[in-house]
Amino acid sequence: MTPPHLQCQYAYKTCTNPRTMKRDGHVHKLCAYHRSRANSVQKTYAIKRRQRTQELRQDKETVVSSFEPIPFVVDAPLAVQGDDLVALAVLFDTDILDEMEFLSTVHQNDDDSFHCLL
Structure with missing residues (x-):
């Protein structure tokens, strides 16, 4: 053993x-x-x-x-179309068109006050 x-x-x-x-x-x-x-x-x-x-x-x-990189073109227009705003309003259930009108009114008032200063 x-x-x-x-x-x-x-x-x-x-x-x-x-x-x-x-x-x-x-x-x-x-x-x-x-x-x-x-x-x-x-x-x-x-x-x-x-x-x-x-x-x-x-x-x-x-x-x-x-993965391949997505081509980026600097000269491409970046404007938002009216149809895009309608689609966003439908998707997010907000009245984005009213908000855009409000913002454009504010900017117009700013432009008017700026012109008065000149």
Whole structure:
């Protein structure tokens, strides 16, 4: 029988197999059987982790490369049409046309007062 301090220290079940020796002469924590199982599980996990990181890297590359910039033209007219205001009024259920008339009246009054100053 193996002395207790040289028995496999497998955590989930008592194992009386002797611990394996390292190349430097020290003892491993596990026996040869549990070391081989732990190493195979670790290899499987490492392979899955590498595949996952590779897939994430490929996904990032495809997402970045699939976007194209929207062309921007500085000389394009930016005026708001009357139909646009009606559509906004319908969408937001506000009377935006009245607000626009109010703003134009305020600006006309400002222009009149500005002309009086000249």
